[in-house]
Amino acid sequence: METDQKKLPGLPLSAGLLALVVLVLVLVAPSDLAMRKHDFVRKGPGVTEVRMLSDWFPGIKGGRGDTEVYVLDSGKPGGSALVLGGTHANEPAGFLTAIVLVENARPEAGKLFVIPFANASAFTHTDYMEGEPRRFTIEGASGARTFRFGSRATSPADQWPDPDIYIHASSGQKLSGSETRNLNRAYPGRPDGTFTEKVAFAITSLIKAEKVDVSVDLHEASPEYPVINAIVAHERAMKVASIAVLNLEFDGITIGLEPSPQKLRGLSHRELGDATDTFALLMETANPSQGRLRGVTDEALILKGRDPLYLKAKALGRLFVPFDEKGSPVEARVGRHLAGLAAIFSAYTEEKPDRAILFSGLPSYDELQATGLGKLF
Amino acid sequence: MTTQVLLLLFMIAAFVALVLFAKLPVSLSLVATAMALPLLAGRGLPLDQLVEGMFGYLDTGLVLVTAMIFLKVIEGNGLLGDLTRGITIRFGKSPLVLLVALTVVIMFPGMITGSCTASVLGTGTLVSPILLAMGMPLPVVGAVISSAAVYGMIAPPVNIPVMIIGGGIDLPYIGFDGLLALVTFPMAILTTLFLGLRHVDRKALARVIDEKKAEPRAGKLSIYLPLLTCVILMVGPKAFPKWFPDPRLPLTFLISAAVGLAVGKRFNVAKAARDGVREILPVVGILFGVGMLIEMMTLTGIRGTIVIGALSIPPAFMLLGIALILPLFGGISVYGGASVLGVPFALALLGQNQIVVLSALSLIGAMGSYMPPVALTPVVAAQLIGEPKYGRIIKLALAPAVVAVLVGVAMLVWANPIAKFLGV
Numbered sequence: 001m002e003t004d005q006k007k008l009p010g011l012p013l014s015a016g017l018l019a020l021v022v023l024v025l026v027l028v029a030p031s032d033l034a035m036r037k038h039d040f041v042r043k044g045p046g047v048t049e050v051r052m053l054s055d056w057f058p059g060i061k062g063g064r065g066d067t068e069v070y071v072l073d074s075g076k077p078g079g080s081a082l083v084l085g086g087t088h089a090n091e092p093a094g095f096l097t098a099i100v101l102v103e104n105a106r107p108e109a110g111k112l113f114v115i116p117f118a119n120a121s122a123f124t125h126t127d128y129m130e131g132e133p134r135r136f137t138i139e140g141a142s143g144a145r146t147f148r149f150g151s152r153a154t155s156p157a158d159q160w161p162d163p164d165i166y167i168h169a170s171s172g173q174k175l176s177g178s179e180t181r182n183l184n185r186a187y188p189g190r191p192d193g194t195f196t197e198k199v200a201f202a203i204t205s206l207i208k209a210e211k212v213d214v215s216v217d218l219h220e221a222s223p224e225y226p227v228i229n230a231i232v233a234h235e236r237a238m239k240v241a242s243i244a245v246l247n248l249e250f251d252g253i254t255i256g257l258e259p260s261p262q263k264l265r266g267l268s269h270r271e272l273g274d275a276t277d278t279f280a281l282l283m284e285t286a287n288p289s290q291g292r293l294r295g296v297t298d299e300a301l302i303l304k305g306r307d308p309l310y311l312k313a314k315a316l317g318r319l320f321v322p323f324d325e326k327g328s329p330v331e332a333r334v335g336r337h338l339a340g341l342a343a344i345f346s347a348y349t350e351e352k353p354d355r356a357i358l359f360s361g362l363p364s365y366d367e368l369q370a371t372g373l374g375k376l377f
Numbered sequence: 378m379t380t381q382v383l384l385l386l387f388m389i390a391a392f393v394a395l396v397l398f399a400k401l402p403v404s405l406s407l408v409a410t411a412m413a414l415p416l417l418a419g420r421g422l423p424l425d426q427l428v429e430g431m432f433g434y435l436d437t438g439l440v441l442v443t444a445m446i447f448l449k450v451i452e453g454n455g456l457l458g459d460l461t462r463g464i465t466i467r468f469g470k471s472p473l474v475l476l477v478a479l480t481v482v483i484m485f486p487g488m489i490t491g492s493c494t495a496s497v498l499g500t501g502t503l504v505s506p507i508l509l510a511m512g513m514p515l516p517v518v519g520a521v522i523s524s525a526a527v528y529g530m531i532a533p534p535v536n537i538p539v540m541i542i543g544g545g546i547d548l549p550y551i552g553f554d555g556l557l558a559l560v561t562f563p564m565a566i567l568t569t570l571f572l573g574l575r576h577v578d579r580k581a582l583a584r585v586i587d588e589k590k591a592e593p594r595a596g597k598l599s600i601y602l603p604l605l606t607c608v609i610l611m612v613g614p615k616a617f618p619k620w621f622p623d624p625r626l627p628l629t630f631l632i633s634a635a636v637g638l639a640v641g642k643r644f645n646v647a648k649a650a651r652d653g654v655r656e657i658l659p660v661v662g663i664l665f666g667v668g669m670l671i672e673m674m675t676l677t678g679i680r681g682t683i684v685i686g687a688l689s690i691p692p693a694f695m696l697l698g699i700a701l702i703l704p705l706f707g708g709i710s711v712y713g714g715a716s717v718l719g720v721p722f723a724l725a726l727l728g729q730n731q732i733v734v735l736s737a738l739s740l741i742g743a744m745g746s747y748m749p750p751v752a753l754t755p756v757v758a759a760q761l762i763g764e765p766k767y768g769r770i771i772k773l774a775l776a777p778a779v780v781a782v783l784v785g786v787a788m789l790v791w792a793n794p795i796a797k798f799l800g801v
Contacts, residue, residue: 028428128433129668129713131426131676161436161625164490165535165550167618174550176540224724226546264549292545292717293685295381295678298420309681318688318721 035124035134036064039147041116044103046072046361053115056209057202059191064158065199067120069113069206070102072359078110079213079355081345082206082278084268085115087183089122089150090132091220092302093285093333096147097341098218100334100362100376109349109356113210118217119183119199121158123150132289136299138330140377149302152290153181159195169193171265179266184217187271207276213355214240214348217268217282218337222291223310223319223328227284230256231340234273234280241281243347244340253339253365279348283340285333286321293318305329331373335365380418381682388414388670388679392750403750404659407666411673418677430672434664436627437494441661441757443630444498445653447607448761450634452502453649454641456600461506462589469586472511472577473570479504480525480569481562487529489611490626491537493711493746496526497757499607505762510585512578516769519758521573523747524774526754528565530711531743533557534615538715538739545720548731556736556801564784568777603637660756667709667751680717688721695725696789700741700782707745708752714742726789730796737788744778747771 043050049071054061085098098116105112117123126132126149137146156162159181166180167173169190179185181196189200207215214237221228233241238259245257260269260280273280288294288310289302295309306327314323321328342362349356363371388410395406411430415423451457464482468475483504487496501522508518531538533554540550607629614623624632638646674680683706690698699722706714719738726734746754752767755774759767788795795801 024424024428028424031425126426126429129430129671129675131672131674131680134425156432161439161627163614163623163625164492164537165540165615172618174540176537176544176550179540179544224721226724226727263551292721293681293688295681296418297676297678307681309678309685312685313688316685316688318725 031134032125035148035150038068038117038120038123039099040145041068041070041099042103043070044105044361046106046112046359047102048073048075053199053202053206056206057191057198060198060202063195064121064124064155065119065195065202067115067117069115072102072105072107072112072114074107074109074111074358076109077354077356079348079352079357080111080113080210081214081216081357082113082203082210082212083115083341084118084203084215084217086117086123086150087119087217087268088152088219089117089119089148090127090152090290091218091287092136092147092149092289093220093287093330093337094218096330096373097334097337100338100373101341104361104376105359106361108358108360110358111210112357112359113206113212115203118203119154119196121154121195121199122152122183123148124157125151125155127151127153131297133297133299133302136302138303138374138377140374142377145377149289153178154183154196154199156181168266169197170271173265175266184219184268185266187266187268188275204272204275207272207278212276212278213352214344214357215268215272215278215280216341216344217280219282219284220287220290220333221284222293223286223288223321223323224291224293224313225284226320227256227258228286229254229321229336230258230284231344232258232260232269232282232284234260234269236273237279237281240279240344240347240351243350244343247343247347248339251339251365253336255336255340281344283337285336286323286328287333288328303330305333331368334373335368338362338368339365379682381678384414384418384677385679385682387417388674402659402662404662404666407663407670407750411666411669414670414673414677414679420676423676426672426676427669430669431665433668433671434661437492437664438661439627440492440630441494441498441657442654443627443634444495445657446650447603447630447634447637448498448502449649449653450637450646451603453644453646454600454603454637456603456637456641457503457506459594459600460503460604461510462592462594464503465507465510465589466586469582472574472579472582475507475511476569476573476577477566479507480521480566483522483525484529484532484561484565486611487526488532489535489615491530491535491540492626493523493526493530493743493754494757495626496529497522497754497761501526501758502761508573509762510582511573511576512581513573513576515762515764516773517572517576519755519762519764519767519770520773521569522762523754523758523770524568524572524777525565526758527743527746528561528568530746531557531739532561532565536736536739537712538719538742539735541712541715542719542723542735542738545716546723546731548735552732552801553736556732556799559799560736560740560784560788564781571777572773600641602640603633606636607633656760657757660753660760663751663756664753671709671713684717684721687718688725696786699738699789700786703738703742704745704748704778704782707742708748708750710751711742711745714745715739718742726792729789729792730801732801733788733792733796737785737792740788741782741785744781747774747778
């Protein structure tokens with residue numbers, strides 16, 4: 001075993017290789033730059049205003065952290081809610097659910113703020129060495145709709161390099177350095193912090209300024225992750241979450257309830273609950289395309305969620321969710337999120353009728369499984 | 378046999394054939410294998426992902442290149458020689474004390490950065506001339522530096538594999554320092570003594586001390602400014618994270634190198650930088666090639682097949698599987714192994730004390746630093762000391778590494794009693 005020291009190529013070969021590298025970069029650059037263009041989101045019947053996140057914190061204005069905030073105002077008295085999709089851009093059910101809300105929901109009471117691409121920068125790249133496709137297509141009622149499949153973290157083009165260890169600013173908690181670009185470890189954020197902390201600060205500022213009653217952060221997790229098909233709730237939101245879980249169970253949707261850990265800091269359900277008056281919740285569904293046990297990684301895995309390796313993992317008792325030949329299709333994952341949101345807002349409305357949050361225009365879980373997701377686009 | 382298993386066999390065969398028979402450099406062999414995999418799997422040539430894979434090791438590559446420039450600068454301005462002189466004279470009378478001190482010195486950069494490369498390139502360079510002067514053969518010097526660097530990587534306060542696995546199971550990096558110190562320091566020191574003590578030639582050492590005493594000092598104390606700058610920039614952000622900005626390792630090395638140009642002897646800077654980059658470039662090339670290969674292994678499902686294969690091991694043999702597979706995967710990337718295999722293994726051991734389990738997994742996984750094809754630590758150490766065959770270093774470090782894996786397995790077996798005894 002020798003190192004390559006003595007095998008360095010001569011000048012002509014080096015020049016040839018360099019030219020090849022330049023050619024490859026020229027070929028790759030257009031598709032890389034195209035990732036910076038936000039996916040099309042249609043203004044649905046309930047949308048009364050489209051604002052930018054920088055309206056609540058000008059520190060991110062014009063940058064790649066700035067993102068659309070869709071406001072669906074019923075014009076009737078009630079409470080307000082915030083739905084975050086795309087905190088992690090490799091968890092498609094999160095941002096697809098947010099887009100479905102924007103394009104289809106009709107608010108009946110109160111006001112809804114929806115951010116489909118919460119970490120907009122994370123949509124501009126995919127995670128290194130994960131072999132993920134950059135886009136996936138859903139055949140919609142109005143034609144094929146293509147969406148970006150991004151990364152768990154802010155792009156290194158916007159925040160780089162990572163420190164050796166990430167120290168959460170307000171708690172001093174230490175995590176691995178790459179978590180410094182994870183929006184869901186950056187809350188409540190800092191106005192003078194990193195790119196990601198500024199985005200987190202903008203979201204926290206929105207919640208404070210708009211007196212948001214309920215905030216729900218939509219996520220997905222790999223099927224081998226223990227907290228999955230679950231609602232994670234801050235202690236103040238626990239009663240509402242419990243009622244929502246019971247109602248979901250009555251509707252045949254099995255879902256767990258997890259208290260937000262006191263010691264795990266920087267997450268939305270912990271910090272937004274602590275730093276503001278909002279009821280902070282987070283929802284998880286099972287997404288094989290982000291798992292460590294997955295097989296062939298392609299668009300079909302993202303949409304259908306079928307994977308023979310996950311079937312084996314289930315047989316080995318390694319999964320925390322049911323998993324069979326049908327897989328974990330995106331319709332089921334978006335359906336769970338939509339049903340979960342409806343249950344949470346309904347429970348909150350029961351608890352605080354003067355701060356009602358109600359909306360219509362969305363299919364039930366069963367209806368969505370029957371018609372498919374494309375019908376909503 | 379599934380498609381993925383066939384692809385895996387093809388991948389291994391193609392890589393070996395390209396290196397051994399086509400005599401291609403390891404880096405280009407990895408690139409060629411990475412490009413062939415998706416073609417064979419019917420996925421075309423996914424240029425986007427191939428380029429993206431390389432970026433997985435961009436940061437490590439930058440650290441390596443800038444560290445080498447820094448080392449060439451402190452070699453050129455006389456700092457390195459002067460420091461070697463000082464340490465040899467001060468501790469030379471007791472080889473045992475000298476070896477213990479040197480082990481901790483080698484570990485230090487790894488402890489604060491979580492990178493064994495930082496240790497090898499940082500203090501390994503300073504220490505290697507002393508070890509050689511003590512009478513150790515080149516491969517032994519390489520093995521001592523490599524092993525101390527590997528333990529430095531997982532010693533507190535920064536153990537990145539634990540952080541990566543912890544991130545995957547929502548366990549914050551709290552409460553690990555004591556246990557990690559208890560495991561890594563004794564094992565690092567014992568490994569150094571096991572590898573090096575018998576080679577110490579006291580007479581040669583005494584002669585070297587006399588020679589060093591006779592040598593004139595390279596310069597005033599100001600010659601140590603680059604080293605001081607480097608230590609301050611490495612430690613400052615960890616000690617005072619709230620107000621000390623973290624320049625990260627590449628900038629730390631470049632700033633320190635710039636300081637080095639202002640003090641000590643004059644030398645040809647351009648040549649030193651060129652030499653440094655030329656020496657380390659093959660290692661960087663291997664890393665980029667590995668990034669591309671992992672990306673293609675994931676895309677084609679080979680990575681998942683390996684992980685499921687590891688998890689399919691019957692419970693009775695699970696520990697054996699961890700002991701074998703985790704270090705083997707470290708041959709591609711220790712951090713990658715922590716993420717891809719460490720997290721599922723940690724989940725499989727959820728009933729055990731997680732602090733002990735994660736510490737043990739990081740200890741076992743770290744031994745993958747010696748494994749080909751990357752074998753980053755011995756490769757960089759070999760490059761540094763001028764040992765042409767890094768395989769000799771691996772051979773020497775293998776026995777202590779096996780012991781470390783056994784200690785890790787014992788920690789997994791008795792995780793709960795250990796935790797109770799230590800109060801973690």
